[in-house]
Amino acid sequence: MSLISFQGVSKSYPIYRRPSDRLKELLFFNRRRFHEDFWALRDISFEINRGETFCIVGENGSGKSTLLQIVAGILAPTTGAAAVTGRVSALLELGSGFNPEFSGKDNVYLNAAILGFSRAAVDRIYRQIEEFAEIGDFIHQPVKTYSSGMVVRLAFAVAIHVEPEILIVDEALAVGDIYFRQRCLRKVHELRNRGVTILFVSHSAGDVKALGDRTLWLDHGRIRALGETDKVVAQYLAAMVEKDSAYLELKPPAPRADGPAVEAPEVVTTIPNIDHRYGDERAEILGIAVFDRYGQKLPLLRPGEVCVVRISVRARENIAMPNVGFVLRNHLGVDFAGTNTLREGFDLPPMRAGDIYTVDFHVMIPELYPSEFSFSPAIADGTLVSYHMCDWIDNAITLQMGHTDNPIYGYIHLPCKVELNGRLAGKASPQAEARLA
Secondary structure (H helix, E strand, C coil): EEEEEEEEEEEEEEEEEHHHHHHHHCCCCCCCCEEEEEEEEEEEEEECCCCEEEECCCCCCCCCHHHHHHHCCCCCCEEEEEECCCCCECCCCCCCCCCCCEEEHHHHHHHHHHCCCCCCHHHHHHHHHHHHHHCHHHHHHHHHHHHHHHHHHHHHHHHHHHCCEEEEHHHHHHCCCCCHHEEEEEEEHHHCCCCCCCEECCCCCCHHHHHEEEEEEECEEEEEEEECCCCCHHHHHHHHHHHHHCCCCCCCCCCCCCCCCCCCCCCCCCCCCCCCCCCCCCCCEEEEEECCCCCCCCCEEEECCEEEEEEEECCCCECCCCEEEEEECCCCCEEEEEEEEECCCCCCCECCCCCCEEEEEEEECECCCCEEEEEEEEEECCCCCCEEEEEECCEEEEEEECCCCCCCCCCCCEEEEEHHHCCCCCCCCCCHHHHHC
16 A cells, blocks of 8 residues: 555746846736746656655755655645655754744644644653653753754654654754664664654665665656665666766876787686676676685685685776775675775786786685675776776675674674783783783
């Protein structure tokens, strides 16, 4: 059952060149136009089902906030139909819905009353809101005295405790400190598990991939992509890389002297899986494999052992500053770790058309929680800051992380040494010296 339905929704704003043009239009009873239309949204159609987490990505000015305000009932579409069923709780622009002259407590009751809560109903949840916001005695002070982080704390606390059927979370969470942001994301996961429909807007690709069932990519007010989160986010990030590259002027090093094409003595030619692939195709990934230190393909990753991630690439055109690397992703599709030749201080020589390189990354596998991890290889031309993506393959190979005898608390076990009654200054204890020897 869909709780939110957009059918051909468009939204325009009148843009006046001069303030007097607005008055002229009124005097002519709108029979003459003195404005130009700016279309923030154009022909948007989608449906969101009950219990679904629907994410929206896009650049600033792409229409994300306008879309959310239509869902929240703040704006009406210019054309098309938008239908929303259920109680909506929205965390939109910073401090929206708060009266700056009222205290935080007064604003809690005001916001809840707008959503149809009686004072007795708010009394029952007020203590939970106050404890979650953690702003202390400021709850009794005017909101105009709050910092931006305190406003977000109170706004989010109200939004999640008014029993929403639809929760809208805009980029406002980016204002909060890391401690509160983590608490908010845990609460979003909790509401998601309870079947609350969530609209989530963020510039953090990791958060979107961890939360989203489906994702919508808005570009200049139009739908650029809509579908599975991993694929849409990959397409969005690829477009952002290409856009960034358009502003960059690379200064390539001196070209290599003429001669026969270089071919690595050992080349990997298999790519087990391709979820998504993008790049300008001036170079290509030939293959990727993961071996143990003895050259045998690994059936699974073993914590504490060294593995070799081998990537073979071929240049189709001249590549002045080749950079080969990979990203490690967890089972949620979140980029867990990654590296590349430049990050490791290894400058690859320029490649000419036809050259084949094989790059080996010798990696000590940390103690990670048992799950599946995928490797996404890539080759780019440029520096760490300015580059053109030549070829990127999402989730080319996936391996299971082996179990350890000891439990993993969280995601990773940090390398750790324990010392009793040690000294932080001066000479270390004999026990510590023995362990460090």
